Amino acid sequence: MKDTASNPIPAFSILGAPGCGKGTQAKIIQERLGYYHVSSGDIFRNAIARQDPAALQVQDLMTRGELVPDEVIKDMVENELKNIIADHPEIHGIILDGFPRSIGQAEMLDEIAQDLNLCFTGMVNLDVPEPILIDRLLARGAGAEQRPDDNEEVIRERMKVYYRKTHPLIEHFSKRNQLVNVDGLGSMEEVYNRLMPVIEELERHPLITR
Numbered sequence: 208m209k210d211t212a213s214n215p216i217p218a219f220s221i222l223g224a225p226g227c228g229k230g231t232q233a234k235i236i237q238e239r240l241g242y243y244h245v246s247s248g249d250i251f252r253n254a255i256a257r258q259d260p261a262a263l264q265v266q267d268l269m270t271r272g273e274l275v276p277d278e279v280i281k282d283m284v285e286n287e288l289k290n291i292i293a294d295h296p297e298i299h300g301i302i303l304d305g306f307p308r309s310i311g312q313a314e315m316l317d318e319i320a321q322d323l324n325l326c327f328t329g330m331v332n333l334d335v336p337e338p339i340l341i342d343r344l345l346a347r348g349a350g351a352e353q354r355p356d357d358n359e360e361v362i363r364e365r366m367k368v369y370y371r372k373t374h375p376l377i378e379h380f381s382k383r384n385q386l387v388n389v390d391g392l393g394s395m396e397e398v399y400n401r402l403m404p405v406i407e408e409l410e411r412h413p414l415i416t417r
């Protein structure tokens with residue numbers, strides 16, 4: 208872990224509904240801007256693959272499109288972040304994809320930031336209208352990158368869960384002036400070209416101070 212006397216590592220979360228393209232954008236941001244991409248969904252799927260008991264216990268929630276409990280995902284994300292920081296001491300920044308996903312998790316961010324010496328610069332919301340999201344997810348379900356939760360019934364459930372539990376984060380962070388909305392429509396490059404200046408601006412002038 209970085210020693211606490213060193214400069215905090217800039218970090219931000221990319222928010223958005225399933226299918227908004229945040230995973231794809233996070234990968235490009237890792238390649239081009241040196242922000243390490245940390246996906247809570249990937250962390251959870253990897254934990255299941257290595258038969259982690261805490262993950263196996265709540266695996267059926269994921270299969271149904273539900274969120275897993277806040278404490279379970281927080282511990283997994285925090286451990287993964289700890290390992291990444293230890294393995295990459297010169298890391299430029301961290302992009303969190305899929306966390307926080309509930310108000311409870313938003314309230315855990317401060318603790319994570321303190322424990323790991325991160326500076327959360329802000330929340331970036333990738334905005335895409337719902338009918339387009341559903342079409343994209345159905346196309347992904349039919350394609351090569353199939354996931355067990357990309358069939359139509361589970362997609363509709365994930366969307367409901369998103370609007371019930373995650374969408375309120377937009378208001379939560381907006382009220383605190385900690386959120387930037389980015390239009391998620393268009394090609395991968397078009398969206399990236401909108402995101403990049405936002406990320407650089409957040410790094411220069413963080414919206415979150417503690």
Ligand code: AMP
Nearest residue numbers: 247248251269273274275280305306308
């Ligand atoms: P994702 O790949 O981000 O769509 O995540 C896939 C699934 O993993 C979700 O539908 C949840 O079951 C679980 N998951 C991932 N991130 C979180 C989170 N932050 N909170 C709760 N559950 C999560």
